[in-house]
Amino acid sequence: MATESxxxxxxxxxxxxxxxxxxxxxxxxxxxxxxxxKLPGMLEMAFVRSPxxxxxxxxxxxxxxGGQHVxxxxxLIGVKGMRADxxxxxxxxxxxxxxxxxxxxxxxxxxxxxxxxxRALAEDLAELVEVDFEELPAVHDMTKACDADxxxxxxxxxxxxxxxxAVDIGFEAAIKDAAAVVTRRYRTARxxxxxxxxxGVLAVWDRNLEMLTLHSATQMPHVVRTxxxxxxxxxxxxxxxxxxDVGGGFGYKGILLAEEVCAGYxxxxxxxxxxxxxxxxxxxxxxxxxxxxxYEITGYAAADGELLAVDCxxxxxxxxxxxxxxxxxxxxxxxxxxxxxxxxxxxxxCTTMAAATNKPPILPFRGVARTGVCxxxxxxxxxxxxxxxxxxxxxxxxxxxxxxxxxxxNITNKHFDSGDYPExxxxxxxxxxxxxxxxxxxxxxxxxxxGLGFALFCEQGAHGTxxxxxxxxxxxxxxxxxxxxxxxxxxxxxxxxVHSHGQGLETTLAQIANSEIGVDPAKVKLVHGDTAYTPxxxxxxxxxxxxxAGGATGTACAALGERIRKIAAHLMQxxxxxxxxxxxxxxxxxxxxxxxxxxxxxxxxxQLLPDDVDPRGLEATxxxxxxxxxxxxxYACHAVVVSVDLSLGHIQxxxxxxxxxAGTMLNPMIVDGQVYGGxxxxxxxxxxxxxxxxxxxxxxxxxxxxxxLPVAADIPPIRILHMETRSPxxxxxxxxxxxxxxxxxxxxxxxxxxxxxxxxxAAVNEIPLTPERVLRALxxxxxxxxxx
Numbered sequence: 176m177a178t179e180s181x182x183x184x185x186x187x188x189x190x191x192x193x194x195x196x197x198x199x200x201x202x203x204x205x206x207x208x209x210x211x212x213k214l215p216g217m218l219e220m221a222f223v224r225s226p227x228x229x230x231x232x233x234x235x236x237x238x239x240x241g242g243q244h245v246x247x248x249x250x251l252i253g254v255k256g257m258r259a260d261x262x263x264x265x266x267x268x269x270x271x272x273x274x275x276x277x278x279x280x281x282x283x284x285x286x287x288x289x290x291x292x293x294r295a296l297a298e299d300l301a302e303l304v305e306v307d308f309e310e311l312p313a314v315h316d317m318t319k320a321c322d323a324d325x326x327x328x329x330x331x332x333x334x335x336x337x338x339x340x341a342v343d344i345g346f347e348a349a350i351k352d353a354a355a356v357v358t359r360r361y362r363t364a365r366x367x368x369x370x371x372x373x374x375g376v377l378a379v380w381d382r383n384l385e386m387l388t389l390h391s392a393t394q395m396p397h398v399v400r401t402x403x404x405x406x407x408x409x410x411x412x413x414x415x416x417x418x419x420d421v422g423g424g425f426g427y428k429g430i431l432l433a434e435e436v437c438a439g440y441x442x443x444x445x446x447x448x449x450x451x452x453x454x455x456x457x458x459x460x461x462x463x464x465x466x467x468x469x470y471e472i473t474g475y476a477a478a479d480g481e482l483l484a485v486d487c488x489x490x491x492x493x494x495x496x497x498x499x500x501x502x503x504x505x506x507x508x509x510x511x512x513x514x515x516x517x518x519x520x521x522x523x524x525c526t527t528m529a530a531a532t533n534k535p536p537i538l539p540f541r542g543v544a545r546t547g548v549c550x551x552x553x554x555x556x557x558x559x560x561x562x563x564x565x566x567x568x569x570x571x572x573x574x575x576x577x578x579x580x581x582x583x584x585n586i587t588n589k590h591f592d593s594g595d596y597p598e599x600x601x602x603x604x605x606x607x608x609x610x611x612x613x614x615x616x617x618x619x620x621x622x623x624x625x626g627l628g629f630a631l632f633c634e635q636g637a638h639g640t641x642x643x644x645x646x647x648x649x650x651x652x653x654x655x656x657x658x659x660x661x662x663x664x665x666x667x668x669x670x671x672x673v674h675s676h677g678q679g680l681e682t683t684l685a686q687i688a689n690s691e692i693g694v695d696p697a698k699v700k701l702v703h704g705d706t707a708y709t710p711x712x713x714x715x716x717x718x719x720x721x722x723x724a725g726g727a728t729g730t731a732c733a734a735l736g737e738r739i740r741k742i743a744a745h746l747m748q749x750x751x752x753x754x755x756x757x758x759x760x761x762x763x764x765x766x767x768x769x770x771x772x773x774x775x776x777x778x779x780x781x782q783l784l785p786d787d788v789d790p791r792g793l794e795a796t797x798x799x800x801x802x803x804x805x806x807x808x809x810y811a812c813h814a815v816v817v818s819v820d821l822s823l824g825h826i827q828x829x830x831x832x833x834x835x836x837a838g839t840m841l842n843p844m845i846v847d848g849q850v851y852g853g854x855x856x857x858x859x860x861x862x863x864x865x866x867x868x869x870x871x872x873x874x875x876x877x878x879x880x881x882x883x884l885p886v887a888a889d890i891p892p893i894r895i896l897h898m899e900t901r902s903p904x905x906x907x908x909x910x911x912x913x914x915x916x917x918x919x920x921x922x923x924x925x926x927x928x929x930x931x932x933x934x935x936x937a938a939v940n941e942i943p944l945t946p947e948r949v950l951r952a953l954x955x956x957x958x959x960x961x962x963x
Contacts, residue, residue, distance in 0.1 A: 283461020636911020853916020
């Protein structure tokens, strides 16, 4: 079992830095992805996609030769479009068609599907299809989506907004004593997730079983099965989703795609396997957008730095459709509840709008909504600090929730389960060495300026039924289940409904099993990603796997362990409560018997079993929820030092410190990997990644030559300092950590850049912090400085 420190005595269970088991096959090129699958008679699918952001379809002309292999919406007999309506009052619903019907609403929307023996021929066929478009004005700016002259995306709506919401908690009373008031406008850019592997699907119809099997690069097999069955009019028992190895997800692979529905239908219609592999241009321009926010935010503080209140007007660009299953309110519905973050305040007011525009639907991306709200609030705090003449770190210290207040209910009714936020700040301040940074800042000469920035935030992970039903999300998680089965030779088979796409679940869940029943992780087989073999789950998203699937695995293994102990006790003539399971053995005093012998007794020598043996055998399925289903709260403080070249606008990261509290770390090495990977994505958000659109709704970064991802040379040495404040609501004290690294970098880096530019009167309030934006901020500041 794990000790209080989280370390495991065997070196293989909870707390051990066990190398990831799955990495061996990945590093040797032995992973199996949808792109590796080929079946006899398989056809490849390519799509005719809209080149326009908004247009009526007057007609589609199929080529004379090969036209029988081209399919439009009229050919999808009985197929329903995808609908993802929020349960929140005032939500405006719509249907996302599988192939465009009558109208296109964003560049890249599929209009026709073309089949051929290989992808090249399918693309050639797509080039021959003629579509007669009547172009319409496009809505490209979320802040103008509801203007009176804006064209409507959906004719039955009165305005281009999926949802508008408002919250006011004691705001007017709170601002009466304000000594400092700071108002800022911030924008975050639209991004793409850019996993190594794009989406892919291979659909196979078994006419004997009347079963549709869909091999899909998805994070959420069971949810995809539900949506696919609904669109195709099948019983869910007729649909099997198999997710093989998945090369990164980041939220993008958590949705049902029109391409999946189309492939499934055509596989049934033609009785041939149909495969579609997303290319990078499709991914960038038509399928994978996220993160585009606008904020007008005002912070109010007392003379001593107490944060009195925050007032915010937020707009989220949700694109053209409400995406299945998360809905278009995925981010906008969360902004009002998570904006206050880890800070105490007396009053709070926030209005939000999920705007509809002629862009691809907004999708979940690592750190959903939190990256934007952290950016807005943390930059506003720095503005208040400058207004009051106190330091960046001091204004945070004075307003953070304290450990003696835990569990803490914040102003938006968030239940903080545990933590020491001021200590995380203190450690970050110490590690970044502020006196040395300020000395270096004072000594900077020429065109170089040095800046220091902080960002604090919390990551609510593994939140469950009450939270998501309150947000109106169509897909609401409940109990997470796991099955633990001892094999006849003493190995262990675990079955879980979540899916691993980089989280190392094959390792960490095996470590949990080792801690509970002593089976060597090398003898644990994880079965996941197949709806035919695994218990139902809403899948992998929201930093829930370690907490929910880990808790379910531990609960199932504990139940199995009781059965193992009873049989072992009988064989050793001991009492079950005396039996300890460790290192592959059951021990009672000086006696021991291998777990393999216990398994062999159940399966092959039942005559040796005790009379009162549990007839359910050596297989247990158990369900799990946390003590409270409002989520665990991991948190971090990011501290960064930058240099800014005033002549080029170039930003260089000089030092980066992260103080992170993931609760009990199931595997510290995997935690480090999650934080490093997330931080690199956050640096991309801060400095490089942007999917701009012109006034016609045309995406302007259609290749990786235009869409800039961070590379190794852009990343400084990152120092991670761990805290381990156990969560009181999870089985092992663990907290969700998968998204945390991506949340803090934009705010911390922007605060550091603005710290460097502050003496010049300049500030950059839009990300990414490109050289052009830095130089523009400097140019705009020059007349102001001259006037002063």
